[in-house]
Amino acid sequence: MTAPRQPVDFTDVQGLVRFGHSHLPSSVFHLLWVKDASAARAWLGSAPVTSAVSEGGRPEQVLQVAFSAAGLLALGLEEGTVGGFSAAFTAGMAGDSNRSRRLGDTGPNDPGQWRWGGVEAGVPHVLLMLYATQARIVSWQEDLFNASFAQAFEHRFALPGGLGDGREHFGFMDGISQPALDWQGESPPGGHWRDAYTHRLAAGDILLGYVNEYGLYTDRPLLDPARQPAAAVLPPAAEQPQFRDLGRNGSYLVLRQLRQDVPAFWQCLDRAAGGDPARREQLAQAMVGRKRDGEPLLQAADRNAFTYDSDPAGQCCPLGAHVRRANPRTGDFPPGTSGPFKRLLRTLGLGSPSGRDDLIASTRFHRLLRRGRVYGDTIDLARALLETPGDADGDDERGLLFVCLGADIARQFEFVQNAWLNSAKFAALRDESDPLLGNRQPLPGALHSDQFSLPRAGAPAQRIAGLPQFVQVRGGEYFFLPGLRALKFIAGSER
Amino acid sequence: MTPQATVMIAAPVSSGRESQLVALLASMNRHPGEADPANSSVPFGQFCQLHMARFSVLHARTNDDIRAHGVRPRPWQPTLVFIADIDGDPDLFLAELCVRAGHGLRQIFSHCRDFDASCDDLLAWLHQRKQRPAASYVNWRGRTVQQIHEEAALVHFVRQQLGAVAAPGQVPPEPRALHRQLRRAMLAELADLRLRLSPPAPTPAGWWLGNLCHLLLIPLLGLLLLPVLVLLAPFYLWRLRHLERTDPENTRPPAPSHLQALLAVEDFEVTNHFNVFGQVKPGLLRLATIKAGLLLLDYSARHIYHRGYLTRIRTIHFARWVLMDGNTRVYFASNYDGSADTYMDDFINKVAWGLNLVFSNGVGYPRTRFLLKGGAEYEAKYKHTLRRNQLPSACWYKAYPGLTAVDLDNHHRIRRGLENPAPSERELREWVSLL
Numbered sequence: 070m071t072a073p074r075q076p077v078d079f080t081d082v083q084g085l086v087r088f089g090h091s092h093l094p095s096s097v098f099h100l101l102w103v104k105d106a107s108a109a110r111a112w113l114g115s116a117p118v119t120s121a122v123s124e125g126g127r128p129e130q131v132l133q134v135a136f137s138a139a140g141l142l143a144l145g146l147e148e149g150t151v152g153g154f155s156a157a158f159t160a161g162m163a164g165d166s167n168r169s170r171r172l173g174d175t176g177p178n179d180p181g182q183w184r185w186g187g188v189e190a191g192v193p194h195v196l197l198m199l200y201a202t203q204a205r206i207v208s209w210q211e212d213l214f215n216a217s218f219a220q221a222f223e224h225r226f227a228l229p230g231g232l233g234d235g236r237e238h239f240g241f242m243d244g245i246s247q248p249a250l251d252w253q254g255e256s257p258p259g260g261h262w263r264d265a266y267t268h269r270l271a272a273g274d275i276l277l278g279y280v281n282e283y284g285l286y287t288d289r290p291l292l293d294p295a296r297q298p299a300a301a302v303l304p305p306a307a308e309q310p311q312f313r314d315l316g317r318n319g320s321y322l323v324l325r326q327l328r329q330d331v332p333a334f335w336q337c338l339d340r341a342a343g344g345d346p347a348r349r350e351q352l353a354q355a356m357v358g359r360k361r362d363g364e365p366l367l368q369a370a371d372r373n374a375f376t377y378d379s380d381p382a383g384q385c386c387p388l389g390a391h392v393r394r395a396n397p398r399t400g401d402f403p404p405g406t407s408g409p410f411k412r413l414l415r416t417l418g419l420g421s422p423s424g425r426d427d428l429i430a431s432t433r434f435h436r437l438l439r440r441g442r443v444y445g446d447t448i449d450l451a452r453a454l455l456e457t458p459g460d461a462d463g464d465d466e467r468g469l470l471f472v473c474l475g476a477d478i479a480r481q482f483e484f485v486q487n488a489w490l491n492s493a494k495f496a497a498l499r500d501e502s503d504p505l506l507g508n509r510q511p512l513p514g515a516l517h518s519d520q521f522s523l524p525r526a527g528a529p530a531q532r533i534a535g536l537p538q539f540v541q542v543r544g545g546e547y548f549f550l551p552g553l554r555a556l557k558f559i560a561g562s563e564r
Numbered sequence: 565m566t567p568q569a570t571v572m573i574a575a576p577v578s579s580g581r582e583s584q585l586v587a588l589l590a591s592m593n594r595h596p597g598e599a600d601p602a603n604s605s606v607p608f609g610q611f612c613q614l615h616m617a618r619f620s621v622l623h624a625r626t627n628d629d630i631r632a633h634g635v636r637p638r639p640w641q642p643t644l645v646f647i648a649d650i651d652g653d654p655d656l657f658l659a660e661l662c663v664r665a666g667h668g669l670r671q672i673f674s675h676c677r678d679f680d681a682s683c684d685d686l687l688a689w690l691h692q693r694k695q696r697p698a699a700s701y702v703n704w705r706g707r708t709v710q711q712i713h714e715e716a717a718l719v720h721f722v723r724q725q726l727g728a729v730a731a732p733g734q735v736p737p738e739p740r741a742l743h744r745q746l747r748r749a750m751l752a753e754l755a756d757l758r759l760r761l762s763p764p765a766p767t768p769a770g771w772w773l774g775n776l777c778h779l780l781l782i783p784l785l786g787l788l789l790l791p792v793l794v795l796l797a798p799f800y801l802w803r804l805r806h807l808e809r810t811d812p813e814n815t816r817p818p819a820p821s822h823l824q825a826l827l828a829v830e831d832f833e834v835t836n837h838f839n840v841f842g843q844v845k846p847g848l849l850r851l852a853t854i855k856a857g858l859l860l861l862d863y864s865a866r867h868i869y870h871r872g873y874l875t876r877i878r879t880i881h882f883a884r885w886v887l888m889d890g891n892t893r894v895y896f897a898s899n900y901d902g903s904a905d906t907y908m909d910d911f912i913n914k915v916a917w918g919l920n921l922v923f924s925n926g927v928g929y930p931r932t933r934f935l936l937k938g939g940a941e942y943e944a945k946y947k948h949t950l951r952r953n954q955l956p957s958a959c960w961y962k963a964y965p966g967l968t969a970v971d972l973d974n975h976h977r978i979r980r981g982l983e984n985p986a987p988s989e990r991e992l993r994e995w996v997s998l999l
């Protein structure tokens with residue numbers, strides 16, 4: 070599999086792919102519905118969308134734009150063109166009940182109860198992401214949302230967010246583990262031979278139109294300029310230059326609004342710890358899989374340079390801890406596979422000493438580039454221990470605006486959410502899903518999913534049973550974050 | 565040891581009666597595609613030797629794909645298949661099936677072309693329509709449904725006993741003391757007949773002898789044929805490479821409505837069910853290759869992979885490969901833990917070579933190199949091809965809801981640990997970690 074290696078063209082990529090814009094503490098995500106398609110296209114055509122070029126310091130305000138499948142259709146793209154995107158994107162996050170089952174969007178997470186997204190009428194068309202300093206954001210919004218904007222779009226939801234000091238509302242550092250993108254196309258993609266875990270990730274696993282970890286291109290709409298002359302504005306497709314690539318330099322963007330019930334979290338742990346603060350803190354760390362400052366629970370050179378190979382049974386960091394489920398840091402082969410003979414044996418499934426190998430898939434095919442922000446007021450521990458759980462709802466609720474980017478929604482976000490976070494059978498566990506995100510719905514056969522286990526050496530795992538739900542999904546959708554030339558094409562598309 | 569067996573019945577559906585049949589099968593379900601174990605037509609739950617079962621209607625959805633080879637597609641009548649994975653003698657099971665579910669089965673099979681309403685020997689009718697798999701896989705040979713239920717009950721009991729020990733802040737007892745305590749409690753329950761752990765039944769002598777002959781005769785046959793094979797190898801490789809370069813691919817994504825029909829019956833259980841029905845590529849070389857591949861697969865599943873894993877895959881409960889319609893079509897049916905995407909990723913990343921060996925002889929499969937490389941390694945193409953040739957089950961049953969193959973293995977290890985009166989330190993440590 071020899072694919073041409075190409076450096077990423079930052080001038081055509083939206084800034085969010087490269088930067089989290091963490092120098093801009095305020096953000097508002099606007100959910101828009103197209104009212105007048107031609108006015109919408111005109112506004113989008115002149116919108117000052119920020120690229121990933123970094124010359125001359127960081128911008129003081131950033132605008133990023135993404136579209137749902139419904140939005141692309143509403144703006145006038147042909148159905149055949151939109152159908153060239155992945156099946157997950159065109160179906161939408163709440164597009165069918167199977168997807169909801171897989172994502173854990175059942176029970177209190179059911180899309181029927183979401184604030185936005187979900188039901189047919191609720192799928193937003195356009196996601197505008199604004200980032201600025203606190204002083205600037207309001208006036209900038211007023212500038213952007215002029216009369217032609219009002220003619221073009223119906224504005225239904227604004228989701229303000231912030232950096233939260235790098236911590237999510239339970240009080241832990243977030244966003245530490247990120248893939249390191251191979252922007253220059255320097256290292257050959259791993260293909261089917263990369264034994265050990267690494268942060269390095271082929272650009273094509275996040276950006277469409279580039280080679281991914283398999284050394285292949287992900288499906289996306291390739292347009293024939295002879296049939297669609299407007300497509301001439303798009304870059305050519307790397308592997309089929311006779312076509313223009315609507316996906317190139319773009320990425321899928323997953324947005325989920327996750328309400329966090331901080332009082333429920335700390336009060337549950339306080340009960341489990343019998344009111345002992347040190348013990349309570351320890352349990353919280355075990356559930357998250359890190360200390361509050363982000364330090365891992367096992368020996369590590371730095372906060373992101375480690376694997377769990379030295380802790381196969383989860384006695385330092387529980388197997389079911391949130392960060393271990395979200396990124397198990399596994400290679401293509403079980404640890405200790407070296408030399409052609411051993412590799413052959415392992416390939417045939419033989420020579421596994423513990424019989425516990427191969428329970429977790431190879432991590433590099435399931436990475437997420439996270440760009441989330443927190444929302445709502447922070448609450449300190451003392452208050453969290455006093456307030457009634459479930460009280461913070463609506464305007465005074467708090468949580469995470471989870472955002473991740475990737476080139477394959479099914480293989481990345483949905484896989485991680487389904488097979489790793491939500492699964493009661495991850496790493497041969499039972500009776501538990503993700504300690505933070507789990508929806509606690511019972512399994513078939515009346516089996517539980519509301520426990521959490523802390524493995525111990527030479528003793529049965531410690532178990533906390535009857536965990537309430539700490540995080541509730543309030544809305545979500547799959548978007549396409551186009552490259553800037555693709556944005557021009559979308560803004561110029563007329564049926 | 566009670567060996568497992570697989571039964572498959574196939575009968576073409578009468579023209580125009582398929583929608584009625586599908587509605588009837590759906591009426592046996594509690595979720596889309598998932599059977600109610602107590603449904604009145606075929607009360608699957610009453611059969612204590614039945615692991616998993618399904619009814620599916622096989623359509624040749626991709627029949628026209630073979631035109632790319634310059635071959636006219638053979639006509640195919642939609643065909644109802646019934647599959648059951650069972651403990652012990654398949655003939656006995658079929659007889660029991662006719663006794664307990666005779667009325668329901670007659671109702672179901674009356675939608676088939678050659679089923680006469682006055683047919684008074686249902687059992688003989690079924691026997692005539694049995695299909696032998698070319699290869700089959702059982703996750704753990706000898707693990708019976710009864711054993712699974714008994715061990716699940718034991719583990720449930722053990723975990724109740726453990727409740728207090730596992731609570732946070734409790735100082736855990738020393739492992740040997742814990743083992744002694746739990747073993748004593750288990751023995752008391754067994755004595756009071758509140759728990760049961762049946763000893764394995766003796767292995768049927770005929771089966772044992774047959775298996776031994778199979779183990780020895782196939783390599784012997786291979787050895788005898790070796791000189792011929794060596795002589796043929798260069799020609800075979802030359803011809804194979806030519807076909808691999810020229811065989812047309814069909815890796816288009818499935819139609820959204822077809823994908824939707826597949827998704828509608830998936831992910832209600834922790835285990836899912838897979839039906840793939842495609843055509844074998846034309847020509848003797850492809851037929852010989854798929855036959856040899858399936859023989860190798862069947863041999864290794866029978867003699868190597870019957871202890872919890874198929875190469876690196878630990879999530880398949882039962883699987884079978886069946887050549888149909890005069891060896892022109894291949895049907896693959898499996899039961900696996902997790903969702904379909906997870907299953908496909910597992911295959912791509914761990915055993916692409918194994919898939920290629922068999923499925924690259926199917927029409928439309930992504931291009932391979934030397935039979936083992938390429939193919940399923942083309943991730944997206946492979947997923948599309950598989951989904952396009954996949955069919956939904958109409959009615960699927962599993963005897964142990966919520967439990968995965970790994971769960972069943974863990975339960976058995978916990979039992980073995982408790983049955984051992986004096987485990988070594990190492991055994992003890994491993995056993996304790998399973999609790």
